[in-house]
Amino acid sequence: MNHRIRAATALLILTWPLTACGGPGGAGPFERCVPEESSTASSAELEGSYEGSLEAKGTRLVLTTRPGVAGGTLTVENWPTGDSFRNELGPAFSGTGTWEITRPSGSEKSALLRLHFDPPKPDLPTPDTIDLLSIGVDAKRTFLYDNTDPDTCPDFRLQLQRK
Structure with missing residues (x-):
C-alpha cells in the first residue's frame, strides 16, 4: 500500500469521530448522524411517528397534518422538560398540542419545527421544555433534533419511522 494512502487512511480513521455528526452515535465517516438542516421541509414530509434515541430514548412524537394548514396536531409520550442549556433534562410528560414549520427568514438558513403543547402545562419543577x-431530511431519513451545537452530533434526536 502506498505510504500516502496509508497516511490518509489513518488520518481519516483517527479524525472521523470528531467531525460534525460522525463518530459515536453517528452513521460513519461518510454519512452524517442526522441529515443536514432543511430549508424546504413540508408538512407532508414530516407527518408520521418519531422514535427518540440517545437523550431522547423512550420519547415518542406523532405528527399529523390538517388540510390547508402548514402543520397540524401532535401527541408526545415521555417528552422531557427542562431547558436545552442545562446539562440534564428534567422529568417527562405525555400530552397533545399543535405544530408548525417556521420558514427561514433573515439570518436563519433553515426551517424549524415549533411545538405548542396544550394546557394544562406539565405540573413539574421545570416548566420549560x-x-x-x-x-433534517435526506433521501433515506428524516430527523427532528435539538441542534445545540452544529459541530457535534445532536444528543436529543427523533427519527421518523418508515412504514
Missing part, C-alpha cells in the same frame, strides 16, 4: 427542533 424543548419546543423548537431542527429538521
